[in-house]
Structure formats: C-alpha cells, structure tokens
Amino acid sequence: MSDLPEVKPPVVTPVRVVIGLCLLAPFVAMLWVGSYTKTDPAFIGIPFFYWYQLLWVPLSTVLTVIAYQLWRRDQRARTSAKGGADA
Amino acid sequence: MKDGVNGVALGVFIFFFLAVTVMGFLAARWRRAADEHTLDEWGLGGRSFGTWVTWFLLGGDLYTAYTFVAVPAAVYAAGAAGFFAVPYTILVYPLIFTFLPRLWSVSHRHGYVTTSDFVRGRFGSKGLSLAVAVTGILATMPYIALQLVGIQAVLDVMGVGGGASSNAFVKDLPLLIAFGVLAAYTYSSGLRAPALIAFVKDTLIYIVIAVAIIYIPIKLGGFDEIFKAASAKYTAAGAGGLVPAEAGQWTYATLALGSALALFMYPHSVTATLSGRSREVIRRNTTILPLYSLMLGLLALLGFMAIAAGVKVTNGQLAIPQLFEDMFPDWFAGVAFAAIGIGALVPAAIMSIAAANLFTRNIYKDFINPDATPRQETRVSKLVSLLVKVGALVFVLTMDKTVAINFQLLGGIWILQTFPSLVGGLFTRWFHRWALLGGWAVGMLYGTIAAYGVASPTQKHFGGSAKEIPGIGEIGYIGLTAFVLNAAVAVVLTFALRAFKAPDGVDETSPGDYTADAGDAGVETELPPATAEASH
Numbered sequence: 245m246s247d248l249p250e251v252k253p254p255v256v257t258p259v260r261v262v263i264g265l266c267l268l269a270p271f272v273a274m275l276w277v278g279s280y281t282k283t284d285p286a287f288i289g290i291p292f293f294y295w296y297q298l299l300w301v302p303l304s305t306v307l308t309v310i311a312y313q314l315w316r317r318d319q320r321a322r323t324s325a326k327g328g329a330d331a
Numbered sequence: 332m333k334d335g336v337n338g339v340a341l342g343v344f345i346f347f348f349l350a351v352t353v354m355g356f357l358a359a360r361w362r363r364a365a366d367e368h369t370l371d372e373w374g375l376g377g378r379s380f381g382t383w384v385t386w387f388l389l390g391g392d393l394y395t396a397y398t399f400v401a402v403p404a405a406v407y408a409a410g411a412a413g414f415f416a417v418p419y420t421i422l423v424y425p426l427i428f429t430f431l432p433r434l435w436s437v438s439h440r441h442g443y444v445t446t447s448d449f450v451r452g453r454f455g456s457k458g459l460s461l462a463v464a465v466t467g468i469l470a471t472m473p474y475i476a477l478q479l480v481g482i483q484a485v486l487d488v489m490g491v492g493g494g495a496s497s498n499a500f501v502k503d504l505p506l507l508i509a510f511g512v513l514a515a516y517t518y519s520s521g522l523r524a525p526a527l528i529a530f531v532k533d534t535l536i537y538i539v540i541a542v543a544i545i546y547i548p549i550k551l552g553g554f555d556e557i558f559k560a561a562s563a564k565y566t567a568a569g570a571g572g573l574v575p576a577e578a579g580q581w582t583y584a585t586l587a588l589g590s591a592l593a594l595f596m597y598p599h600s601v602t603a604t605l606s607g608r609s610r611e612v613i614r615r616n617t618t619i620l621p622l623y624s625l626m627l628g629l630l631a632l633l634g635f636m637a638i639a640a641g642v643k644v645t646n647g648q649l650a651i652p653q654l655f656e657d658m659f660p661d662w663f664a665g666v667a668f669a670a671i672g673i674g675a676l677v678p679a680a681i682m683s684i685a686a687a688n689l690f691t692r693n694i695y696k697d698f699i700n701p702d703a704t705p706r707q708e709t710r711v712s713k714l715v716s717l718l719v720k721v722g723a724l725v726f727v728l729t730m731d732k733t734v735a736i737n738f739q740l741l742g743g744i745w746i747l748q749t750f751p752s753l754v755g756g757l758f759t760r761w762f763h764r765w766a767l768l769g770g771w772a773v774g775m776l777y778g779t780i781a782a783y784g785v786a787s788p789t790q791k792h793f794g795g796s797a798k799e800i801p802g803i804g805e806i807g808y809i810g811l812t813a814f815v816l817n818a819a820v821a822v823v824l825t826f827a828l829r830a831f832k833a834p835d836g837v838d839e840t841s842p843g844d845y846t847a848d849a850g851d852a853g854v855e856t857e858l859p860p861a862t863a864e865a866s867h
Contacts, residue, residue: 271422274421274422275418275584277580277584282574283573283574289553289555293411297417297628298625300418301417301621304421304425305618308618308621311425312618
C-alpha cells in the first residue's frame with residue numbers, strides 16, 4: 245500500500261491539453277449563464293436562450309467524440325512505445 | 332376539461348402495459364446464465380450488456396417518468412429557470428467520460444456490485460462504506476415514490492384513479508395493480524426486465540416527442556405564437572420569464588453543475604453502468620447518450636406549449652398529460668400516456684434493484700451475515716427490492732405528494748455528499764477515510780438544515796433547493812454549497828489526521844485495477860483521461 249498509487253504524473257503533451265480543453269469547454273459555455281440570457285436572435289420563433297443551449301448538446305457530443313478518439317490514439321502510441329507495458 | 336374516462340386512450344394504455352408485463356416476465360430467459368442465483372446475474376444482468384442495451388438501460392434509468400412530467404411542469408410554472416435540466420445533462424457526459432471507466436474497471440477486477448463496495452475496498456473502512464450505502468438508499472426511496480406519482484398523474488388525466496372518487500380503494504386500485512405487476516417481474520427477472528422493457532419505453536417516448544414537437548406547434552400557430560403567449564403569462568403572473576433574471580443566473584448555473592455531479596452518484600446509475608460488458612461500452616455511451624439530452628430539451632419546450640394551448644391546471648404535474656389529452660387524437664394520447672407510464676416502471680425497477688444491492692452488500696453482508704452465500708445474497712436482495720417498493724407505495728398513498736417531492740429534493744443534496752469518497756477515491760488515495768466521513772457528515776447536516784430553512788409561497792420548509800451561498804451572497808444550489816463545504820472539511824481533516832498519524836485503512840486495490848478492460852490481464856490497458864476535471 246502506498247499513499248500515492250497514481251503518482252506517475254501524466255506527462256503533459258499538446259494532445260492531452262486538447263483532450264482536456266474538449267472536456268472543459270462545455271462547462272465554461274454552460275456555466276457562464278450571462279453569455280446567453282437573451283431572447284434575440286430567435287430561431288424559427290425560439291428565443292436565443294433555448295436554441296443556444298440545445299445547440300450545445302450536439303456541440304458537446306462532438307467534443308467528447310474528439311476527446312475519445314485522441315485519447316485512444318494517445319494510448320495506442322504509448323502502449324506500442326512501451327511495448328505493452330502498463331500505461 | 333376532464334370529462335370522465337377516456338376509453339380509447341385507456342384501451343391503448345392497457346394494451347402497452349400488458350405487452351411490457353409479458354416482456355418483463357419473459358426477460359428472465361433472455362441471455363440466461365448457468366447460475367442465475369447470484370447477485371451478478373439478478374442485480375447486474377450478468378454484467379453482459381453491450382453498447383446499445385446499456386444505452387437504453389441508462390436512458391430508461393436517468394430520464395424517468397417523473398422527469399418527463401416535472402421538467403415541462405417547471406417550465407410551465409416558471410419559464411427559463413426550469414430549463415436548467417438541459418445544461419445539467421450536457422455537463423453529465425464529459426464528467427462520466429472521465430471517471431466512470433475507472434469505476435467500471437476496478438469493480439470488475441474486485442467484483443464490486445455497488446459504489447459502497449468500492450469505497451470499502453479502497454479505504455478499508457466499513458463505516459465510510461455504510462455512510463455511502465445509507466445515503467444511497469435514502470436518496471433512492473423518494474425517487475421511486477416519485478415514479479409512482481408520475482403514473483398517478485397519467486391515470487388521473489385519463490379519468491381513472493383520479494382524486495374525484497370518494498372510495499380510497501377504488502381510487503388507488505389502478506396504481507396498486509401497476510405496482511404489483513412491477514414488483515412481480517422485478518422479483519423474478521432482476522435487471523433483465525427493465526433492460527428489455529427500456530426498449531419499448533424509449534421507442535414510445537421518441538415517437539411521442541417527435542410527433543409532439545412538430546404537430547403541436549403547427550396546431551398552435553408556430554413557435555412565435557407559443558413564446559408570445561408564454562411571455563404574456565409570465566408578465567401577467569409577475570413570476571418567471573423567458574430568460575432567467577440577473578439574480579437567477581447563479582442559481583441556474585449551480586443547479587446545473589450540482590445536479591450533473593450528483594447524477595452518477597445515484598445507485599441506479601451505477602447499477603446500469605456496471606452492467607456494461609466493457610470499458611468501451613461506457614465511453615461509447617457518453618457519445619450517444621446526449622441524444623436523450625436533446626429529447627429532454629424538446630420536452631421542456633412542451634411546458635411553453637401547454638401555456639399557449641390554454642392548459643389550466645392547479646397541479647403543475649398534470650400540465651403535460653393534459654396537453655397531450657387536449658391536443659392529440661385519443662388513440663395517440665393513449666400512446667403518450669403509455670410512454671410515461673412505462674417510463675415510470677423502468678427506473679422504478681432499476682432503482683429498487685440498486686437500493687436492494689446496497690442493502691445486501693453493505694449492510695446485510697458487512698454487518699449482519701458476513702458469511703452469506705451468493706444464493707443468500709440474491710434472496711435478500713430480491714426481498715429488499717420488494718420492501719423498498721412497498722415502502723415507496725405506502726409513502727405515495729399515505730402522504731401528501733409534496734412530501735415525496737421534498738424528500739427527492741433532499742435526496743439530490745444528500746447523494747452529492749458521497750462524491751468526495753467515490754470520485755476522490757477513484758483518482759487518489761490521498762484522502763483519509765475518517766476525513767471523508769467527517770466531510771460527508773458536515774455536508775449532510777448543512778444541506779438538510781439549509782433545505783429545511785427554505786420557504787416558498789406554499790410551504791414553510793423545503794420550499795426549494797436554492798439558498799444564499801454563505802460568503803458569496805448569491806443564491807445558489809444548496810447541494811453544491813454543501814458539497815464544497817464537504818470537500819473542504821475532508822481536505823483539512825486529512826492534513827490533520829496525517830499529521831497525527833491516524834491509522835489508515837488497507838487499500839485492496841492497485842493502480843492497474845483502475846485501467847483494466849474486459850478480457851485482459853495487463854494487455855491492452857487504457858487510462859481514462861485524468862485531465863481537466865480539476866475544474867469543479
């Protein structure tokens with residue numbers, strides 16, 4: 245038993261920063277409520293406040309998919325580099 | 332508007348109800364395993380579900396009948412403030428992408444069935460594990476009760492089992508029948524029953540939403556007219572609006588974040604997750620689950636349509652069923668009601684299974700009968716799932732509906748207090764077990780007292796889930812404030828306990844356990860991204 249089993253600090257690489265940003269972006273966009281509390285411009289009669297948030301559903305999905313793909317590629321590269329060692 | 336029993340709608344409703352009942356019982360034969368008398372089989376469907384079954388199960392589980400009734404009802408009553416459910420579900424997926432694969436891996440390595448199993452294994456503390464289990468059970472019970480409230484709303488609008496009848500037994504008979512059927516097939520088929528029924532439920536729901544979101548606006552003259560009518564209503568009532576007021580923005584954001592953090596602490600979400608076949612199943616699901624968020628958003632818009640359609644109900648919960656009854660032809664209204672009714676059965680079944688697993692593993696096995704065989708565990712779980720449902724039924728029939736809603740509100744605040752132990756434990760062993768327990772106690776206490784002190788025009792206590800955040804002065808979600816307090820206490824106490832060299836529990840897990848995938852022993856291991864999540 246050790247106090248810090250997961251130390252091996254994740255080596256910060258550009259790819260990992262991008263993954264982090266992809267996962268972080270929806271939080272910034274959704275929690276910054278002031279950026280979207282308005283009714284104009286409306287889309288087919290739906291006020292901005294509503295369609296903007298609905299638009300973020302597919303947007304955040306795309307970001308998650310990107311994060312997923314990048315992570316898989318990152319892992320594969322590491323695994324082959326280390327010859328299948330524990331990541 | 333309510334004129335007796337709607338025969339056609341009721342007929343369609345009963346047809347679908349019978350169909351899923353048959354499916355529920357047949358489910359026991361679906362992907363049957365050699366030995367069905369283990370908790371892995373009954374309570375986790377043999378941990379064998381692939382991407383699509385898991386998707387239906389999670390969707391059926393998280394987007395409950397109550398959600399379908401309550402979210403548009405909140406929009407109907409307050410406008411924009413009720414729409415926080417959409418950012419909330421958007422934030423859920425990046426979160427689960429980050430931590431659930433780790434939980435899946437470690438649970439599969441060590442045979443954990445519940446989150447409390449993991450907490451006990453990680454921190455070597457039965458006390459902490461008990462705290463997590465009790466919180467989970469307490470938070471789940473009112474949630475099950477609310478599912479029954481959802482069925483009641485539908486029955487009410489169809490003209491059966493409504494409040495009009497003076498005879499209490501006749502009034503509650505339809506609910507009792509629905510409940511009996513649910514209890515019977517959960518008992519016999521376990522998690523396989525809701526997994527199979529979830530297919531029907533979600534297909535019906537998607538059809539109903541797709542039709543509603545196109546058909547109703549056309550009948551009402553377009554979205555322009557709908558939002559104009561809604562705006563006029565909020566102005567006239569002097570409450571609510573099409574966008575949250577300046578003062579409501581903190582509330583909106585904290586509710587979204589707090590609810591997102593809490594969702595996967597609920598035992599039933601974890602049960603559905605652990606039933607997945609591999610790590611990949613979970614990650615892939617975070618990329619297809621948002622389809623449900625979209626559906627929820629469109630559903631929320633129905634609240635505005637109910638206003639524009641002139642639906643006037645004293646009980647907001649009836650707004651959407653009433654809208655369906657008014658706008659749709661009878662037979663399609665029946666389909667919509669069936670969707671909501673079945674939508675209540677699926678989560679109620681999963682929730683009762685999850686609560687029963689918690690009781691069996693973390694109270695019965697840890698404290699009452701440590702030598703329980705798998706067969707005994709399964710028997711206890713089956714019985715407890717029955718008890719939990721009876722409890723929920725008694726709750727709904729004997730107490731006012733607002734009590735169930737109050738408790739559900741408290742449940743959300745409570746369950747969030749298990750976050751530091753669970754997610755903290757998944758990423759680090761730094762926290763001391765007693766510190767986590769201390770933080771949990773402080774969070775529970777603060778959350779309960781704060782919620783008790785919230786008054787609303789209709790209630791003296793538990794009038795809402797938002798309150799002034801001490802030190803910031805804005806109005807925010809109590810659960811999130813309690814969570815921050817909880818985490819802060821856990822950090823401070825950990826430093827203190829480490830300084831005094833308090834005995835640390837034994838950690839039975841190893842770093843590799845958190846990255847293991849199906850069918851491997853060190854091969855093809857993957858790490859979930861441990862990035863970005865320092866944000867909350």
